[in-house]
Amino acid sequence: MIVRRLLTGVLLTALALPTAVAAEPEAVPAPAASLAPDPAESERPLPPPVASTPSPEVAARARAEFEANRSGKIDRTRYTPEMNARITDTALVEVSSALRSLGGVKTFTQVRKISNGGLTLYVFRVECEKPPPVELAIGWDPGGKVDFLQLGPVK
Numbered sequence: 001m002i003v004r005r006l007l008t009g010v011l012l013t014a015l016a017l018p019t020a021v022a023a024e025p026e027a028v029p030a031p032a033a034s035l036a037p038d039p040a041e042s043e044r045p046l047p048p049p050v051a052s053t054p055s056p057e058v059a060a061r062a063r064a065e066f067e068a069n070r071s072g073k074i075d076r077t078r079y080t081p082e083m084n085a086r087i088t089d090t091a092l093v094e095v096s097s098a099l100r101s102l103g104g105v106k107t108f109t110q111v112r113k114i115s116n117g118g119l120t121l122y123v124f125r126v127e128c129e130k131p132p133p134v135e136l137a138i139g140w141d142p143g144g145k146v147d148f149l150q151l152g153p154v155k
Contacts, residue, residue: 107127
């Protein structure tokens, strides 16, 4: 099926990530002061983990780029030269067609934030009217230009 072939993440894949990229944990437990458990602490329930709150600005920017790719009309001035070289007009037409064939977007949710040094990627799960769900990974350079964009099926 053309949608599955196009959404494998091959057509709009940017620069390869370093192998040491790690997902940001949702919650980081506090370090233990001592190895011996405190009897009073064991009787109290632990508080729920604190989830990271996605930035509404980042989500809006990511959604705008997703919709631009979906419409097939991206503003190439918002992409780095390297990304512009990777997104050919033919690839953009094919991906746009595949994304439009999934129907309207029902949900657009940030599921991960990946950081490695100065590189930060945001991963969104996009559910449309028709399957498969799509995963969008996007990152911007310090000047605000898209320097990583990958679309693929949710893993």
